[in-house]
Amino acid sequence: MPTKKKPQVSVAAPDRRRELLGTAAEVFAEQGYNATTVRKIADHAGMLAGSLYYHFDSKESMLEEILRTFLDELWDGYDTVLDAGTGPRETLEALVTESFREIDRHRAAVAIYQKESKQLVAQERFAFLADSQRRFEKAWLSTLESGVAAGVFRADLDVRLTYRFVRDTVWVAASWYRPGGQHSPEEIARQYLSMVLDGIAVRT
Amino acid sequence: MPTKKKPQVSVAAPDRRRELLGTAAEVFAEQGYNATTVRKIADHAGMLAGSLYYHFDSKESMLEEILRTFLDELWDGYDTVLDAGTGPRETLEALVTESFREIDRHRAAVAIYQKESKQLVAQERFAFLADSQRRFEKAWLSTLESGVAAGVFRADLDVRLTYRFVRDTVWVAASWYRPGGQHSPEEIARQYLSMVLDGIAVRT
Amino acid sequence: MPTKKKPQVSVAAPDRRRELLGTAAEVFAEQGYNATTVRKIADHAGMLAGSLYYHFDSKESMLEEILRTFLDELWDGYDTVLDAGTGPRETLEALVTESFREIDRHRAAVAIYQKESKQLVAQERFAFLADSQRRFEKAWLSTLESGVAAGVFRADLDVRLTYRFVRDTVWVAASWYRPGGQHSPEEIARQYLSMVLDGIAVRT
Amino acid sequence: MPTKKKPQVSVAAPDRRRELLGTAAEVFAEQGYNATTVRKIADHAGMLAGSLYYHFDSKESMLEEILRTFLDELWDGYDTVLDAGTGPRETLEALVTESFREIDRHRAAVAIYQKESKQLVAQERFAFLADSQRRFEKAWLSTLESGVAAGVFRADLDVRLTYRFVRDTVWVAASWYRPGGQHSPEEIARQYLSMVLDGIAVRT
DNA sequence: AATGAATGAGGGTTCATTCAT
DNA sequence: TATGAATGAACCCTCATTCAT
Numbered sequence: 001m002p003t004k005k006k007p008q009v010s011v012a013a014p015d016r017r018r019e020l021l022g023t024a025a026e027v028f029a030e031q032g033y034n035a036t037t038v039r040k041i042a043d044h045a046g047m048l049a050g051s052l053y054y055h056f057d058s059k060e061s062m063l064e065e066i067l068r069t070f071l072d073e074l075w076d077g078y079d080t081v082l083d084a085g086t087g088p089r090e091t092l093e094a095l096v097t098e099s100f101r102e103i104d105r106h107r108a109a110v111a112i113y114q115k116e117s118k119q120l121v122a123q124e125r126f127a128f129l130a131d132s133q134r135r136f137e138k139a140w141l142s143t144l145e146s147g148v149a150a151g152v153f154r155a156d157l158d159v160r161l162t163y164r165f166v167r168d169t170v171w172v173a174a175s176w177y178r179p180g181g182q183h184s185p186e187e188i189a190r191q192y193l194s195m196v197l198d199g200i201a202v203r204t
Numbered sequence: 205m206p207t208k209k210k211p212q213v214s215v216a217a218p219d220r221r222r223e224l225l226g227t228a229a230e231v232f233a234e235q236g237y238n239a240t241t242v243r244k245i246a247d248h249a250g251m252l253a254g255s256l257y258y259h260f261d262s263k264e265s266m267l268e269e270i271l272r273t274f275l276d277e278l279w280d281g282y283d284t285v286l287d288a289g290t291g292p293r294e295t296l297e298a299l300v301t302e303s304f305r306e307i308d309r310h311r312a313a314v315a316i317y318q319k320e321s322k323q324l325v326a327q328e329r330f331a332f333l334a335d336s337q338r339r340f341e342k343a344w345l346s347t348l349e350s351g352v353a354a355g356v357f358r359a360d361l362d363v364r365l366t367y368r369f370v371r372d373t374v375w376v377a378a379s380w381y382r383p384g385g386q387h388s389p390e391e392i393a394r395q396y397l398s399m400v401l402d403g404i405a406v407r408t
Numbered sequence: 409m410p411t412k413k414k415p416q417v418s419v420a421a422p423d424r425r426r427e428l429l430g431t432a433a434e435v436f437a438e439q440g441y442n443a444t445t446v447r448k449i450a451d452h453a454g455m456l457a458g459s460l461y462y463h464f465d466s467k468e469s470m471l472e473e474i475l476r477t478f479l480d481e482l483w484d485g486y487d488t489v490l491d492a493g494t495g496p497r498e499t500l501e502a503l504v505t506e507s508f509r510e511i512d513r514h515r516a517a518v519a520i521y522q523k524e525s526k527q528l529v530a531q532e533r534f535a536f537l538a539d540s541q542r543r544f545e546k547a548w549l550s551t552l553e554s555g556v557a558a559g560v561f562r563a564d565l566d567v568r569l570t571y572r573f574v575r576d577t578v579w580v581a582a583s584w585y586r587p588g589g590q591h592s593p594e595e596i597a598r599q600y601l602s603m604v605l606d607g608i609a610v611r612t
Numbered sequence: 613m614p615t616k617k618k619p620q621v622s623v624a625a626p627d628r629r630r631e632l633l634g635t636a637a638e639v640f641a642e643q644g645y646n647a648t649t650v651r652k653i654a655d656h657a658g659m660l661a662g663s664l665y666y667h668f669d670s671k672e673s674m675l676e677e678i679l680r681t682f683l684d685e686l687w688d689g690y691d692t693v694l695d696a697g698t699g700p701r702e703t704l705e706a707l708v709t710e711s712f713r714e715i716d717r718h719r720a721a722v723a724i725y726q727k728e729s730k731q732l733v734a735q736e737r738f739a740f741l742a743d744s745q746r747r748f749e750k751a752w753l754s755t756l757e758s759g760v761a762a763g764v765f766r767a768d769l770d771v772r773l774t775y776r777f778v779r780d781t782v783w784v785a786a787s788w789y790r791p792g793g794q795h796s797p798e799e800i801a802r803q804y805l806s807m808v809l810d811g812i813a814v815r816t
Numbered sequence: 817a818a819t820g821a822a823t824g825a826g827g828g829t830t831c832a833t834t835c836a837t
Numbered sequence: 838t839a840t841g842a843a844t845g846a847a848c849c850c851t852c853a854t855t856c857a858t
Contacts, residue, residue, distance in 0.1 A: 034238035199403035442646035607811035
């Protein structure tokens with residue numbers, strides 16, 4: 001009677017896993033996925049490269065788990081916001097705020113996502129990134145569109161362009177954001193929203 | 205007997221060089237610098253990997269030349285704008301417009317710059333990136349600051365945050381921009397400026 | 409315009425390829441496929457491990473090509489014999505003789521085949537081994553069966569058992585056969601045939 | 613304090629040992645010694661790889677014990693036959709029959725022996741394989757030779773060739789033999805003997 | 817007896833780079 | 838100018854083995 005494959009932790013002792021994934025995410029974010037060698041991760045974790053393979057199947061599977069975990073939590077937050085049934089402007093504000101909170105919580109994962117997702121989606125293994133992107137686009141687009149319909153967002157702008165503008169505007173922040181800095185996520189969100197909604201020009 | 209090593213560079217056939225650099229930039233932009241093998245570039249150029257070394261010293265030198273060429277042209281444009289002595293708002297508008305023109309002309313280089321510069325600046329060879337970034341920051345910051353002083357930009361926003369906001373807002377566009385699309389660079393610039401300056405919310 | 413993959417020799421300069429495959433086959437046969445490191449092959453060939461990958465895709469592809477080449481030649485010989493339309497006994501004699509000739513020509517490949525084929529057939533890449541085995545079985549079985557029907561082979565033996573007996577009897581010889589030894593393939597074939605056909609016991 | 617290292621081996625629970633060795637032999641036989649990982653054995657035994665090291669010193673020591681056990685039993689049987697003082701033909705028949713019985717009892721070990729012994733004998737640890745082979749060769753050769761001298765075996769055949777023929781003929785059977793099949797070892801032995809002694813051709 | 821986690825040596829493979837032709 | 842072949846360093850990953858618990 002074979003086999004019982006991979007006694008690998010998985011369920012039990014997920015602490016070490018999470019810890020290692022955190023380390024890996026940090027290095028991936030800082031050096032880029034391709035430029036990150038498994039040995040560097042192991043160094044940061046205080047172990048030998050081969051030892052990582054007790055916990056994970058491959059470097060790629062670490063990346064996958066990092067991104068999956070992040071997206072799962074992101075969608076938990078987004079879904080709560082989207083299901084709240086608030087008006088377009090409140091929804092947009094809540095989405096932006098939620099986004100900055102996720103950046104705060106998953107800075108490394110967000111940075112990785114920003115940098116690598118374009119290449120990754122081509123691989124079947126990372127098809128879930130495309131799914132997420134589609135849901136993402138739908139959520140933001142429909143929020144913007146109902147805002148335009150309701151007269152709270154400008155009608156003279158290309159909606160797709162506006163969508164990209166808002167989306168990028170928020171997420172690129174992950175590339176410079178450092179948690180524990182002088183601005184809380186909520187504070188940053190407030191300033192960003194102010195700029196996005198009202199512009200930087202003085203009203204005349 | 206005098207050994208003429210590496211005739212390279214120089215005046216001879218600068219066209220082929222430019223052509224090859226264009227190809228390389230395209231592949232770098234699409235696949236990422238690290239993930240791009242010299243062989244892929246050579247494939248796209250219809251030659252063998254080793255043959256590229258007749259034209260260039262190394263993969264890295266190709267990258268350097270791509271980025272240098274782009275930044276040189278960028279600063280040509282920026283300097284013209286900055287030396288024009290226009291008011292802060294006009295300057296900002298001109299900078300944004302100029303930026304979208306550069307994105308249009310150097311899409312690949314811009315994409316590479318966006319993705320790789322953070323890692324590259326650490327290397328001495330790419331110190332010029334840091335220089336450029338400093339000049340860049342100074343140009344934008346001072347434009348914003350004189351705008352605030354002149355009362356044309358809002359005073360209630362964190363200037364550094366605003367700077368990052370505007371900067372990112374413009375440059376990330378390179379990640380989705382496709383030359384020859386439905387919007388001209390000037391048209392995109394106009395819409396972006398409208399959003400950045402006046403916001404997306406309807407004025408009440 | 410991309411791409412033209414793998415300028416790898418293939419057609420042109422097949423000499424080096426053949427040479428390397430010969431070396432590899434020798435080492436595979438002597439040490440076993442799994443126990444043979446790519447470095448060992450490279451050592452025997454007077455080059456570095458990585459250099460082999462200019463000529464071949466992988467260690468496995470070397471194995472595949474070795475076996476394919478052997479089987480192709482084997483079937484050339486077998487088909488000639490089988491298409492000759494001779495009687496069962498002559499056919500069997502010719503098959504055995506041809507087999508020893510192949511052992512003489514492809515000693516290493518035969519030894520590899522003997523040792524590894526059982527594990528290999530499970531892989532899709534080596535499905536052609538199963539094909540060959542089926543054809544092989546059919547050729548021998550039908551020869552034996554028509555021999556029995558014609559009254560030239562004994563009818564009191566289990567045909568499958570006899571098939572295995574003859575088959576193994578011939579091919580295991582590859583494990584001890586050394587080309588250039590005191591017996592020519594034809595001489596060995598004659599003695600084997602004498603034993604297989606008439607037995608080792610003195611007739612009473 | 614006395615450190616009791618490795619209680620192992622010894623008298624304690626020899627059943628588990630035998631059981632584990634049986635499992636290991638099965639896997640070795642099926643996948644090949646090199647291709648068999650300690651983890652696979654442990655999987656089949658329902659334990660973790662490391663746990664095997666409570667019972668055995670190393671993977672190699674498992675292999676050694678499997679082969680030693682097999683050869684010990686084989687020689688018990690062979691010695692009984694050889695000491696019986698029967699004539700050459702009866703001796704040969706008894707040896708063949710005994711061989712098929714051993715194949716029946718130690719199928720896995722025989723298969724391993726067939727496949728790996730050639731590589732193993734080079735190692736000092738497995739020198740006992742060479743001893744066994746020498747005794748083996750002597751036993752068979754002298755049986756054949758006295759048979760030839762006594763006029764019961766053909767004198768016109770190369771004796772070494774005949775030895776190899778008979779030896780291989782019997783032992784390769786282990787590669788396809790499945791215990792519990794339709795033929796008992798004795799039945800197979802009878803048919804093999806019939807072929808080896810009298811050939812497969814119809815006497816004319 | 818067995819587990820969980822780690823070690824460390826190596827193995828197959830990739831790739832930027834070199835160089836004689 | 839470009840090719841064909843090779844280099845050598847590094848990379849991801851595997852696996853027998855160890856050991857504290």
